[in-house]
Amino acid sequence: MNSAICLIPAQEQALRIEKLGLEVPTLITDAANLFYLTGRVFAGYLMITPGVEPTYYIKRPLELTGPGVEYIRKPEDIGQRFPGGLERLGLELGQIAWADAERLMKALGAKEPVNVTPAIMNARAVKTPLEISLLEEDGIRQAAVYERIPRLFRPGMTDIELQAAIEYELRLQGCLGIFRVNGPMELHMGSVLTGENADAPSPYDFAMGGSGISPALPVGASGEEIKPGAVVMIDMNGCFNGYLTDMTRMFVNAPAVADLNPKVLNAWKCSQTICRRLAEAGRPGVEAKALYELAVEIVEEFKLGAYFMGHRQHAGFVGHGIGIAVNEQPVLAPRSKSVLAEGNVIAIEPKFVIPGFGAIGIENTYVVTPDGMRRITPAPEEIIPLI
């Protein structure tokens, strides 16, 4: 274990803290935000006070060292450093449980909490060059695993058997297994969908559904056999270093794509077209909702409106920011107020459910640059034969 408390360069940390624009003393405790601001996860609190070096109030792990490190047993130990109490205290009110926030406010004698979640989410939405390099690494490693998927497939497999084989390969290649999410979304390592299961409504605002293998986790692969000639949509975990890329590719249980039904090929072509045209159009200053509207226009050209982002249940977006969490800002959605900025990293996932065929579509992760959106999920976009 590297015992230095801060695992990102000091200049990088200063840049990220500055981007938050905090105006009040703030305690950070959410794992994703701690990782963003220190490069590691610990139990405790990072205190950021404007104009002052950060303090790390750490419960666990033991043995961390560096300027600003103070070990505490409980939040009340922080309060002893502020005998006069604080007027206002910044807290991640979008993440932290009510009871935990109340305890922290009481411990620090704070009269009023200030919600810093929006400021942190806005900062995290615009990646630094160091963050982009980590995301690029994820894309390369995720693509390398996707390339091996046909070798993992055996005729007669179910969706969950293929998913488990991909999970195994991902883990052997260094995938962390978990990925972080904002809000109440539960999913294990991604989604493999084939056949009618793609149309089962899920509890979340997902592009695709799936009933899962248990009502305790009602999403994704259901144990359905991957039938001869059937297409399979694969959207698996790209988290290798704390950041993650999102990439979906189509596979077919056939030796070639030539025999695929024209409806399937049309939907795949539409998905690829949306990815490419949005990537060309997306640059700093462009409204997120304009990209959504462009996607809808293309869907209409392909006459696929009834199937876009689901069939029995529709998702209300075509892309989403991604970074430390799989769902960050900006969201490409009809009512989004976001405007694209250089350094946004966005997954575009135009997907369709065509009754009788299942889920069809691809997904790529892109970095917003002045010249358009640069793809960082380098796997070929074509439908890939599994046998």
Added chain:
Amino acid sequence: MNSAICLIPAQEQALRIEKLGLEVPTLITDAANLFYLTGRVFAGYLMITPGVEPTYYIKRPLELTGPGVEYIRKPEDIGQRFPGGLERLGLELGQIAWADAERLMKALGAKEPVNVTPAIMNARAVKTPLEISLLEEDGIRQAAVYERIPRLFRPGMTDIELQAAIEYELRLQGCLGIFRVNGPMELHMGSVLTGENADAPSPYDFAMGGSGISPALPVGASGEEIKPGAVVMIDMNGCFNGYLTDMTRMFVNAPAVADLNPKVLNAWKCSQTICRRLAEAGRPGVEAKALYELAVEIVEEFKLGAYFMGHRQHAGFVGHGIGIAVNEQPVLAPRSKSVLAEGNVIAIEPKFVIPGFGAIGIENTYVVTPDGMRRITPAPEEIIPLI
């Protein structure tokens, strides 16, 4: 997908709701609590009003049916049903984010939130016969996978390679992959520890540490080779149906246990002795802290105090409740105020880190009965040769 909103029998649901003892109208939204009270997970809210049939305010998935089902788009839609507003509103303040709680209170015109998290956790700590049968199923399925571990091992493997192979086997046998936790604890499918890595302090109050393969998830297997003659502690996911059992077993990279160092055998024997004597002593009315104290007494008999529940960093408990989440009530800890009740399900995990040898100890899950604690993790407790 079974579209009936409630997937547990009506009588079972009524029993669980009664156990909560709620005195105010309450909105339940945490996934684990929704699963407890309905047998499924959905996006939305279960409203429980004393003396009234439950109402389900559902955002997603579409197509759920049954008495009390009402679809909403946003929490404010619930408020329209309560034009006069509510004086007090029960919320899971131990789980729900501050901003979400505030929005719900505003939507329902509530003046004061009532924290129902303690009541729910107390209810969930005492399992019903139906819940116990699900936990028994988990134990049997988890033990069946553990039995196959020697067949998954290949000489030269690292800890993470063996863990990935066990994960794959678990998933093929129906393990859901995820397990739910209370509070901020992150871990992917469990822990495989060998050698010095067991002593790396973790960010959580875990019996064992491990530095992980990335500072983004600094816990568990680190990529360390499982050396010839070395012991391996395996503590992997037992979640097959939304409940989970917790079970740890010891393995050795040798053809037989006869050559194991006496220090290793002594620690393993101490762990087994603690499990057995606590299981005999644990019954309704016994204080949780008395069981912890009994464990410490046995540790002293074996002269293992310096290594109990860690070496560089110690965990402050010897057992924990388990059910829908891996960490429920009661906790067997020195300052616990819990008293055991019939139907508690508790994992006992006396573990040691012996410098030079690594992590040693076993763990079983037990049901508290009037005659003592009945083990439901049926794998043999002996150290198992891997080759």
